[in-house]
Each structure stands twice: as C-alpha cells, then as structure tokens.
Amino acid sequence: MSWRYVRLWAELLGVSWRLYPGQTAAALAVKAASATVVTVTALALRAAVDGVIQGDPEAAVAGAAAAALAFAVGIYLGGIDAVLHMLLVERVGLLHLHRQIHADIAGLEGLDHLERTDFLDRVTVVRGAAWNLMFGMWTAVDAVFNAVKLALLLTLLGMVSPWLLVLLVFAAAPIWFDQRGQRLVTNAETDTAEAMRLQRHLFNLATEAAGGKEIRVSGSGEELARRQADAWNEVTRGWFRARVGAAAWKLAGWSLFTTGFAAGLWLVVYRAANGTGTVGDIVLAVTVAVSLRDSIQDTVFGANEAMRGARVIEPYLWLRDYVAAHRDRPAGARPCPDTLREGVTFERVTFGYPGTERRALDEVSCHLPAGSVIAVVGEYGSGKSTLVKLLCKFYQPDSGAILVDGTRLSELDTEGWRARSSAAFQDFGRFKIRFAETVGVGDLPHLGHSGRVLAAVRAADAEPLVERLPDGLDTQLGRVFEGVELSEGQWQKTALARASMRTEPLLFVLDEPTASLDAHSEHAIFERYMARARELAARTGAITVIVSHRFSTVTDADLILVLDKGRLVESGSHAELMARGGRYAELYGIQATAYSPTGA
Numbered sequence: 327m328s329w330r331y332v333r334l335w336a337e338l339l340g341v342s343w344r345l346y347p348g349q350t351a352a353a354l355a356v357k358a359a360s361a362t363v364v365t366v367t368a369l370a371l372r373a374a375v376d377g378v379i380q381g382d383p384e385a386a387v388a389g390a391a392a393a394a395l396a397f398a399v400g401i402y403l404g405g406i407d408a409v410l411h412m413l414l415v416e417r418v419g420l421l422h423l424h425r426q427i428h429a430d431i432a433g434l435e436g437l438d439h440l441e442r443t444d445f446l447d448r449v450t451v452v453r454g455a456a457w458n459l460m461f462g463m464w465t466a467v468d469a470v471f472n473a474v475k476l477a478l479l480l481t482l483l484g485m486v487s488p489w490l491l492v493l494l495v496f497a498a499a500p501i502w503f504d505q506r507g508q509r510l511v512t513n514a515e516t517d518t519a520e521a522m523r524l525q526r527h528l529f530n531l532a533t534e535a536a537g538g539k540e541i542r543v544s545g546s547g548e549e550l551a552r553r554q555a556d557a558w559n560e561v562t563r564g565w566f567r568a569r570v571g572a573a574a575w576k577l578a579g580w581s582l583f584t585t586g587f588a589a590g591l592w593l594v595v596y597r598a599a600n601g602t603g604t605v606g607d608i609v610l611a612v613t614v615a616v617s618l619r620d621s622i623q624d625t626v627f628g629a630n631e632a633m634r635g636a637r638v639i640e641p642y643l644w645l646r647d648y649v650a651a652h653r654d655r656p657a658g659a660r661p662c663p664d665t666l667r668e669g670v671t672f673e674r675v676t677f678g679y680p681g682t683e684r685r686a687l688d689e690v691s692c693h694l695p696a697g698s699v700i701a702v703v704g705e706y707g708s709g710k711s712t713l714v715k716l717l718c719k720f721y722q723p724d725s726g727a728i729l730v731d732g733t734r735l736s737e738l739d740t741e742g743w744r745a746r747s748s749a750a751f752q753d754f755g756r757f758k759i760r761f762a763e764t765v766g767v768g769d770l771p772h773l774g775h776s777g778r779v780l781a782a783v784r785a786a787d788a789e790p791l792v793e794r795l796p797d798g799l800d801t802q803l804g805r806v807f808e809g810v811e812l813s814e815g816q817w818q819k820t821a822l823a824r825a826s827m828r829t830e831p832l833l834f835v836l837d838e839p840t841a842s843l844d845a846h847s848e849h850a851i852f853e854r855y856m857a858r859a860r861e862l863a864a865r866t867g868a869i870t871v872i873v874s875h876r877f878s879t880v881t882d883a884d885l886i887l888v889l890d891k892g893r894l895v896e897s898g899s900h901a902e903l904m905a906r907g908g909r910y911a912e913l914y915g916i917q918a919t920a921y922s923p924t925g926a
C-alpha cells in the first residue's frame with residue numbers, strides 16, 4: 327500500500343462527503359461507536375465477575391447490565407453500518423465515479439490510445455470498477471476503525487500486564503503477511519489482463535450473431551473454442567500460482583499470531599494462580615483475546631479488500647495520470663476559423679499506426695482547395711481511411727504537417743475543429759436508441775430538433791426507411807432493446823444521416839459511404855451528397871472528402887487523389903487523370919470492364 331492509495335481514499339471519502347454529507351457523517355459515527363463496544367463489554371464483564379467474587383451484588387448486577395446493553399448496541403450498530411456502507415458505495419460509486427471514469431476514457435482526443443495495449447489493459451480492469459473503488463475506500467475506513475478497536479483491546483490487555491502488549495507485534499504479523507500474499511494476486515491479475523481480454527474477445531466472437539454466421543460457414547467454431555480455452559488456461563494458471571503463494575503467506579502470519587496468543591493466555595492464568603491478578607482479569611483477557619482474534623481477522627479482511635481494491639486502484643491511478651497528461655490542450659491552441667478561405671494542405675505527411683513498422687501514409691503532399699469535393703481512391707489498404715482519420719485529428723502525423731488555412735491542424739483547438747467536422751465512417755456506429763436520436767446525436771445541441779433530423783434523413787436518402795418503421799422517427803432500434811433491427815445498409819443510412827446533422831461543417835467526410843448499399847441507393851446518395859457538398863462549400867468553404875473503392879462514383883469530384891501503398895501516386899480531375907493514362911486510368915478501366923453488363 328502506498329501513500330497514493332491513501333490519498334485516493336481520502337479523495338473518494340471527500341467526494342462521498344460532498345455528495346451525501348449526512349449519510350457519510352452517520353456512517354463514520356456508527357463505525358467509530360462500533361469500535362468501542364467490545365472494550366465496554368469486556369470492562370463491564372470484569373466488573374460483574376469481580377463484583378461476584380468480592381461479594382458486591384450491586385456492582386455485579388450493574389456490570390452484567392452494562393455488558394448486556396453494550397452487546398445489544400453492538401448488534402444494532404452493526405446493522406445500521408451495513409446499510410449505510412452499501413448505500414454510499416452504490417450511490418457514489420455508480421452514480422458519480424462510474425460516469426467520471428467513462429467520461430475520462432471517452433474524453434481522450436485521439437484514437438491512438440485505443441490501440442495501445444498498456445492503455446487497453448488498464449481499461450479492461452477499470453471499466454465498471456467504480457463500485458470496487460468505493461467499496462475499497464470504505465473497507466480502508468473500516469480497517470482504520472478496526473485498528474482503533476484493536477488498539478483499545480490491546481490497551482485493556484496492557485492494563486492486565488504490560489507484557490501482553492507484545493501481542494501487538496504478533497497481531498500485526500497476519501496483516502503484514504497477508505498483504506504480501508495479496509500483492510502476488512494483484513500482480514497476477516494485471517499480468518494476465520491481455521490473455522483475459524483475448525479470451526473474452528474470442529468468447530464474444532463465438533457467441534455473438536455478427537461473427538456467428540461466418541464461424542458456422544467456415545467451421546472455425548472449434549478452433550476458436552480451443553484458442554479461447556488456451557487463453558483462459560493461461561489466465562487461471564497465473565491466478566492459481568499467485569493464490570497458492572498468497573495462502574502460504576497467510577498461513578505463516580496466523581502461525582505467528584497463534585504462538586504469541588497462547589503465550590499471552592498462559593501469562594494471565596499464571597498471574598491469577600499466583601495472586602497477582604484477579605479472576606476478572608482472566609475473564610477480561612479471554613473476552614479481549616476472543617475479540618482480538620475477530621478484530622484481527624476483520625482488520626486482515628479489510629486490509630485484503632483494500633488491497634484487492636489495488637487491483638483496480640493501480641490501473642485507475644495509471645489511467646487518471648494518463649488522461650491528465652493526454653488531455654492537456656497545447657498552450658495557446660488556436661481557435662477554429664469560421665469559414666475556410668484557402669483550404670487544407672498536406673505537407674510531406676508521413677504516418678504509421680502505433681506499434682507498427684509500416685507507413686500507412688508516406689510523404690503525402692497535396693492541397694485540398696476550400697469549397698472543393700475531393701475523392702480519395704486506391705486499392706485496399708492503400709491509406710485512404712488513414713488520410714481522413716488524420717484530417718479528423720484522430721492521430722498526429724509522425725512527420726510533415728497538415729495546414730488549415732495556413733495554421734497547423736495540430737495547433738487548432740481539437741474540440742473546435744471536431745465541432746466543425748462531420749463524418750460518416752466505414753466502420754460506422756450502430757446506436758441502438760430511438761431513430762430520431764440515432765440521427766440527432768450527430769449534432770448534440772440539435773438532438774431534439776425534428777426539423778433538423780428530418781433534413782438529415784432526407785440528405786441520406788433515408789425517408790423510405792423511416793416510412794417503413796412502425797413508429798417513424800420514434801422507433802426504438804435494436805432487437806436487444808425490443809426494438810427494430812436494421813439491415814447493414816439501413817444502419818449505414820443512419821450513419822450518413824447522423825453525419826448530415828451539422829449544417830455548417832468546414833470538413834465533411836464520407837468514408838465509403840455506400841459500401842453496404844445497393845447500386846440504386848448508391849447513385850441517389852452520391853447525387854445528393856454532391857449537391858450538399860456544393861451547398862456547404864458556398865456557405866462555409868467546406869471541403870467534402872469522399873473515400874471510395876468504386877471509381878465511377880467519384881468522377882464528378884474536383885480533385886481525385888490516388889493512393890497506392892500509402893503514397894500519393896497521382897492527383898487531378900477525372901478528365902486529367904484519364905488523359906494521363908496512368909494508375910487511375912488503368913484501375914478505372916479495370917473496374918469499368920468488371921462492372922459492365924457484358925463484362926467486356
């Protein structure tokens with residue numbers, strides 16, 4: 327355990343106090359009172375026994391009554407404590423911290439984080455861990471009160487004989503040993519996080535409908551199950567080793583305590599037998615000793631739970647530091663322009679995805695004039711999507727620069743630039759909410775504006791789809807939510823409509839906008855989006871970037887960029903590129919032949 331944990335627990339307690347001051351104060355008061363109950367019970371019992379032996383019935387009855395009362399209060403406080411404890415864990419953990427963690431992760435600017443295994447390992451552990459963090463904090467608070475209780479009990483023993491205070495050392499042994507063991511378990515869980523993620527991924531792949539079809543056709547189910555079992559085996563082997571180690575530490579700690587405890591009891595009995603102690607002392611010592619064992623067990627349990635919290639605390643603190651370091655906006659970020667005047671320029675832009683050697687874009691230089699429609703074409707994996715991802719500022723170029731009206735994109739305020747960008751991506755999202763919302767989230771300030779939503783639906787040629795939905799725009803989507811399931815092409819139309827919500831973007835990206843659509847819809851969509859591109863260009867100087875495999879769909883673009891293995895090999899209008907007779911003309915010719923009715 328480190329001071330960072332203590333600081334985090336103090337911070338979480340502060341959050342609890344700020345959000346629910348009354349309940350937090352009550353929980354602390356109840357825990358404090360519970361810590362003293364055993365001490366009162368033990369003292370009262372000694373008074374009762376000594377009263378009987380000294381022939382003082384009044385003292386004996388008062389002692390017995392006080393012991394009974396303290397016992398009853400202890401039970402009552404225990405009940406209240408359990409209720410308050412869980413109430414606060416759930417309220418603060420799930421309502422506040424959970425949201426905070428997800429907002430932190432989603433708030434990171436780029437996409438590169440989501441491709442870093444160290445980041446993903448932590449996200450795997452922390453996702454949904456708010457409850458555990460709050461539970462860990464309250465368990466740490468319990469451990470403090472248990473320590474107070476332990477100190478009180480030891481003080482009582484010290485009153486019988488100062489020698490009994492040596493028990494403190496023996497009492498600490500199980501706690502310290504147990505923590506060593508728990509550290510093994512925590513490390514094993516972090517070390518196996520990647521294998522855990524893999525087995526979960528394989529399990530989901532094999533059990534979800536999306537992959538299910540391909541798996542059945544290809545007959546790869548058994549192979550997937552074997553790999554999932556291998557990954558799971560790796561996880562459990564690591565956990566098993568760590569747990570055996572933890573059990574050995576635990577056993578060593580309790581053996582030490584038992585030895586000290588036996589010696590202590592022998593001492594008390596010996597003193598009473600020699601007349602240097604009373605029978606009440608023995609009763610007190612036995613009562614305390616029994617509670618001492620429970621109390622140590624509680625402290626060990628609390629310390630364990632708090633350490634188990636470390637399983638989530640370590641990754642949580644790592645993620646917090648990471649988010650803080652990556653969310654800092656560069657000092658003096660420039661505001662996004664209102665309109666584009668010159669356009670966007672790529673200056674020898676080179677980029678490779680994190681963790682890969684290959685260049686996805688290699689020294690790309692070009693100018694995208696304001697108000698133009700740009701088509702990006704090329705074969706699979708040639709870097710088309712990468713180029714638009716860099717334009718959306720999901721990644722930073724490794725070298726070279728992207729300039730927006732002369733200002734480096736990296737220096738522009740990211741939020742401002744994103745607020746003025748619209749995009750439909752190849753791997754579009756399927757937002758299983760109401761249809762109007764699935765479109766409206768494309769422009770949050772206008773989420774509930776049905777006029778805007780309808781205009782976006784029209785832009786995406788999706789009116790016939792809405793007409794067929796049982797509740798029109800109000801239709802719930804997604805069968806898992808008892809809504810309507812859409813086809814791949816229909817989901818793509820929702821993504822296109824979402825991208826059409828913003829009416830004044832500076833950048834409008836359509837990455838393979840018709841990949842899931844039939845030829846008729848494709849034609850209609852391209853016509854509509856060409857018209858829309860001209861409208862946006864007139865309004866804001868917007869640049870529309872269309873990525874497409876199918877060359878025939880983009881012949882009307884002002885500028886066509888032809889990518890090949892990350893390099894820009896040609897650029898110009900359709901007529902210019904055809905006249906040149908280079909790569910574009912060659913690929914266009916191949917596609918024209920392939921798509922012609924005769925195939926010739």
Ligand SMILES: Nc1ncnc2c1ncn2[C@@H]1O[C@H](COP(=O)(O)OP(=O)(O)OP(=O)(O)O)[C@@H](O)[C@H]1O
Pocket residue numbers: 441679680682684686704705706707708709710711712713752875
């Ligand atoms: N997230 C990623 N991590 C690592 N490599 C990636 C990632 N995304 C793409 N790549 C690689 O970068 C290269 C360019 O990919 P990109 O998606 O830009 O190509 P594309 O031309 O859009 O392909 P497609 O037509 O198939 O969509 C490819 O070699 C691809 O394997």
